[in-house]
Ligand SMILES: CC(C)[C@H](C(=O)O)[C@@H](O)C(=O)O
């Protein structure tokens with residue numbers, strides 16, 4: 001197979017972890033005879049620094065004209081604490097999601113056997129947990145109208161959803177559940193929010209097309225608790241943009257490190273694959289960032305193109321690295337291995 | 351001291367747990383020579399059933415004319431899954447918070463020594479954790495304009511905040527931190543939301559009045575993770591309404607059961623004390639609901655009126671109950687004690 005892949009390494013640890021993902025893909029290409037052509041482009045704070053725009057026209061065009069996008073991370077503290085910044089790295093990512101129509105962000109959560117003791121949660125709580133979060137990615141408060149009055153004393157964010165936006169991701173979630181343990185848990189705040197009530201209504205209607213899949217509902221406050229109390233109860237979690245953002249970061253604790261979690265963003269003109277961790281600026285350039293989330297994002301990319309054998313090889317390599325404790329210090333505090341060594345191990349294993 | 355207390359037991363397990371809180375207050379009154387006069391009133395689903403209104407005029411008037419409100423829980427599944435319900439129990443609670451001006455909801459999180467193994471988190475993670483969440487309670491998406499188009503295909507919720515709303519709770523949070531470990535962590539999503547950026551700006555300005563208190567910021571997704579990874583890092587968490595709702599339920603896992611967590615809602619014409627758990631309808635009438643959260647809410651009420659000796663007596667009684675394992679099955683699955691027995695033990699100890 002020939003694949004043209006846009007690579008947006010972004011900010012902070014983005015470039016160093018994405019490099020390891022590329023190495024894994026090169027190795028797969030060699031062994032299985034595929035050609036992966038990478039094209040790098042700017043996004044995030046680095047794009048602002050170089051072009052004034054967090055998502056330069058050129059980057060967007062490239063993403064629209066490749067088979068897939070591999071994305072690292074964006075964000076820089078110099079913007080976070082500056083409420084007056086006119087341009088922010090995050091705008092680049094949000095615009096890209098919107099322009100590519102990436103309405104479904106899929107985040108699988110499953111602890112590795114060899115890491116069952118690495119979690120802050122007890123082994124008996126997480127053992128056997130295996131669920132996937134379907135987070136709506138192009139709607140809600142992320143994209144609704146934002147206002148700040150002239151005096152700078154009143155602000156608002158509008159959270160909007162339409163039946164159509166809810167319907168399309170709901171179908172994806174139910175289809176995924178059909179290939180899993182056949183259960184969808186819708187997470188919302190329907191006792192307070194109008195948008196949540198619309199979600200509940202639409203999801204119920206769509207669910208009638210999937211009589212083999214069970215549907216239940218949880219309020220988001222309760223869900224945030226249940227994910228920790230009893231993560232095994234979940235199969236597919238379906239939720240709106242902001243709740244999905246919060247719950248998926250929270251759920252990362254089950255696996256022992258957010259540095260292990262990959263995600264796929266699908267639904268539109270292209271597909272994008274990214275680690276769920278952020279730019280982690282404090283770690284930049286220190287060879288301590290965990291590259292596994294990025295490497296697993298590459299594996300999700302392979303799966304997306306039907307390259308299941310190849311994806312499994314990557315999964316196997318990552319499992320071996322973890323089994324042999326070739327991991328970064330987030331997983332083993334006295335580890336002597338860094339970003340490069342973990343990436344090296346994985347691509348050599350392939 | 352003479353105190354007139356409005357008692358809104360509400361729905362589900364509300365009445366049975368509030369009964370135990372009243373018993374504790376009666377016992378305190380006798381031992382320490384105070385007169386607590388309770389007046390019961392309707393709120394929630396039960397108020398809808400009896401009057402059509404989740405917060406009858408009479409209840410509101412009573413609350414406005416008493417020294418404090420003791421509140422149980424509201425909510426009924428028959429409303430949750432009915433997106434067309436015109437009247438909902440939650441509206442009563444939200445209206446009450448608004449009308450009484452209860453802008454600050456304070457939720458202390460601290461595990462009991464005897465329960466360090468009852469949490470899904472490892473003992474070494476939670477040992478020594480001790481923080482308080484200051485949740486803004488009368489603003490944000492809970493109270494902003496809600497819309498549903500006529501076709502029922504488009505919905506929206508508006509999240510609004512003003513400088514004034516942020517300022518007043520920020521002062522309370524910083525004052526609390528001055529009497530604690532002198533650290534405030536503001537939780538927001540300032541990389542995406544305009545309201546969060548306003549929060550960040552206002553909180554920074556207010557913080558200049560408290561040079562002895564350290565201030566830091568966390569994005570809500572990261573905070574949801576940090577609360578589980580390393581809860582000891584927190585002293586006072588300050589956040590907006592919906593984030594506070596999610597994070598405080600999540601944080602309950604640190605203590606082993608949400609049935610242990612009390613809250614005080616302050617700031618306005620009156621003060622309200624309530625367990626943070628909900629109406630838990632499945633448990634209603636079964637004598638299995640944990641009354642400790644309600645009993646501790648009564649202790650927070652005593653503290654609010656400067657009755658510290660009395661409050662400490664209640665805390666001591668609860669600690670004894672836990673130490674002697676006179677607890678409900680949420681804390682000890684083979685316990686033979688129920689709601690009544692735990693409440694009895696506490697009031698006898700007083
Ligand atoms: C960087 C930020 C805008 C982003 C989000 O909130 O969507 C990130 O937290 C994520 O989850 O991908």
Ligand SMILES: CC(C)[C@H](C(=O)O)[C@@H](O)C(=O)O
Nearest residue numbers: 191192221424425440443595
């Ligand atoms: C019942 C519900 C409206 C309420 C809320 O979301 O505020 C509850 O979850 C709480 O935390 O007190």
